Amino acid sequence: MTDQLTPVDRAKFAAAHCAADFVQDGMRVGLGTGSTAAWLVRRLGQRVRQEGLRIIAVPTSTRTSQLAREVGINVVSLDEARWLDLTIDGADEFDAELTLIKGGGGALLQEKIVATASDQMIVITDAAKEVATLGAFPLPVEVIPFGWQASKALVEEILASVDVMGRQSSLRMNGDRPYMTDEGNYILDLALGRIGNPRQLAMVLNQVPGVVENGLFVDIADQVVIGHADGKCETRDLSSGVAEVKMSQVDLADTHNIFSDL
Structure with a gap:
């Protein structure tokens, strides 16, 4: 084996x-x-x-x-x-x-x-x-399905004010449909490249309406x-x-x- x-x-x-x-x-x-x-x-x-x-x-x-x-x-x-x-x-x-x-x-x-x-x-x-610095792996952010595109836009707006290299986000897919978590939510994957301040980013992401939780464990x-x-x-x-x-x-x-x- x-x-x-x-x-x-x-x-x-x-x-x-x-x-x-x-x-x-x-x-x-x-x-x-x-x-x-x-x-x-x-x-x-x-x-x-x-x-x-x-x-x-x-x-x-x-x-x-x-x-x-x-x-x-x-x-x-x-x-x-x-x-x-x-x-x-x-x-x-x-x-x-x-x-x-x-x-x-x-x-x-x-x-x-x-x-x-x-x-x-x-x-x-x-x-x-x-x-050495987090961010090469896309950061998952769990959002509720209702208004997810509005949540996505707000997340991308926030990324302009924090210490990250990239600001692209994408909806995780499962074939031709959105990937769905065990709780029935969607996931946005953030291509950030580098996260300069994980603690700050985790806090501000969770303040966005529609965001349930983010994948930063601090x-x-x-x-x-x-x-x-x-x-x-x-x-x-x-x-x-x-x-x-x-x-x-x-x-x-x-x-x-x-x-x-x-």
């Missing part, structure tokens, strides 16, 4: 495998959405089956919920769990302060709600997602686990205000074991 994975997939697997070790028996855990988060869900399912790990999970999308149930994880709603010990999720970009761009998978609203309802958030990613993530294609993991912990770095190694042969039990 390992030989069939791309280097990026091996890195994602390594990050997810390392991050799964932070989950302890009895925890209430938020499960992210996306390809890296899917590896995490499979690994946690393996621990449930093989180790008897008992957790309550709150998924951030219908896709993650379906996969979690398939691998034997106990899934509940956030209203049922009320508060979470830990959320583990991927990112489309992250910088040195662990400010993130998320929402490439279309689940940014649930992801942000779940992450902020947790004592801790761990980001799992590959090294290619680390950037002061939410505590740790990042960066996977590498050779199975190495680098964990950076910023929760104390000073970056603490730990290295570990994952056996990539375990990718076969994760799938063989399904």
Whole structure:
């Protein structure tokens, strides 16, 4: 199985495998959405089956919920769990302060709600997602369908007054129809190139009528686990205000074991 994975997939697997070790028996855990988060869900399912790990999970999308149930994880709603010990999720970009761009998978609203309802958030990613300045990845902004073009025009007007390189926005499509989130909303993708002040941009975007939420995660993530294609993991912990770095190694042969039990 390992030989069939791309280097990026091996890195994602390594990050997810390392991050799964932070989950302890009895925890209430938020499960992210996306390809890296899917590896995490499979690994946690393996621990449930093989180790008897008992957790309550709150998924951030219908896709993650379906996969979690398939691998034997106990899934509940956030209203049922009320508060979470830990959320583990991927990112489309992250910088040195662990400010993130998320929402490439279309689940940014649930992801942000779940992450902020947790004592801790761990980001799992590959090294290619680390950037000096956010903005190369298009910033998703979730808007309600009613009057979305007016919201789009207001967003573009705001971009002229903030520190970004580009000001183009486009409606995310699913074939010939607008992409629709789990909440029935649309997504605008902002091609900004560079975001000079993520905190300011996040605040002003959410003041636009019709905008539900944006994909900038500021002061939410505590740790990042960066996977590498050779199975190495680098964990950076910023929760104390000073970056603490730990290295570990994952056996990539375990990718076969994760799938063989399904």
